[in-house]
Amino acid sequence: MRSFPGFHALVAVVVASLFSVPAHAAGALRLKRAGATVDLVREGKSIATYNLQAPPNSGLPVEVGGYFHPLRTPKGVVVTDFVPSDHKHHRGLFLAWVELHAAKDSDFWGWGALAPIKERRIVNRSFTPKRDGFQARNDWTAEDQVVIEETLTAKSRRVSGVDVLDLEYRIVPRADTVLGRVAFSGFCLRVRKDGDIRFVSPDGPVDRPNPVYNKPESDWPNAAWYASEQTLPDGARIGAAVLNHPSNPASLWHNHRDVRMMNPCIVAPGAVSLTAGKPLVLKYRVATFDGATPTQVLNSLTRDWK
Secondary structure (H helix, E strand, O other), X not given: OOOOOOHHHHHHHHHHHHOOOOOOOOOOEEEEEEOOEEEXXXXXXXXXXXXXXXXXXXXXXXXXXXXXXXXXXXXXXXXXXXXXXXXXXXXXEEEEOOOEEOOOOEOOOOOOOOOOOOOEEEEEEEEEEEOOEEEEEEEEEEOOEEEEEEEEEEEEEEEOXXXXXXXXXXEEEOOOXXXXXXXXXXXXXXXOOOOOOEEEEOOXXXXXXXXEOOEHHHOEOOOOEEEEEEEOOXXXXXXXXXXXXXXOOOOEEOOEOOOOEEOEEOOOOOXXXXXXXXXXXXXEEEEEEEOOOOHHHHHHHHHHHO
């Protein structure tokens, strides 16, 4: 569905009317729309911001919306990074691929080494508020030709002091499409650069070497979840975890300490072929927290998700 005159104003009215939280609904989620951004608000604080489009002069090498930044801990500390100097195509929490072969080859990730990024855009077409989140429709376009139709359903809740964001991406190609084999790309959480960083899995602290960007076989083995935890210069301890749903295609993880990213990559084991009109459904759960990695909570979130 394409936007019509007054569409954004109408959505803002709908959001305001549906998500004004009554006094007795402490802890309930509310959406706050301002132009091309939507804040997910709980207890008066924004826990995440969804960007329908990038701000002007953002520095992104591709014209893309449909990403989350900032993503925050329950105490309000920002977890994500946006257009960092080392990887200007990184944009908080996002989904894209670096090598998409279809009627027009495309790189919606923004790297530019394996496929074109010029005139490749992710364009929001509709936004529908929900009681516990929202649904967004985005078109991935190459030279104004739609190659992918994306529907994102996002739901938010707080569990045992951890903010949980459930994301379901429904990816429908307009034509037969191949996602090329690459060590990274797909669903990615880019965390902030300052402070130290440690990775944790259900088995405990991870001491594996960083994967190599052009060697998919160097990626880490699949796990129910990986978490990053950081101690910031001011002493605050924060972290985030990505949970990979068992129904997703086989994945390897491009988790890199220096690049500060967590990336369950479905194209690291091999290229993925998509059939025209047939949806690829990807489900991820993202948890943000203050303090040390809440292993028991993350394990519980894994069990109830299955």
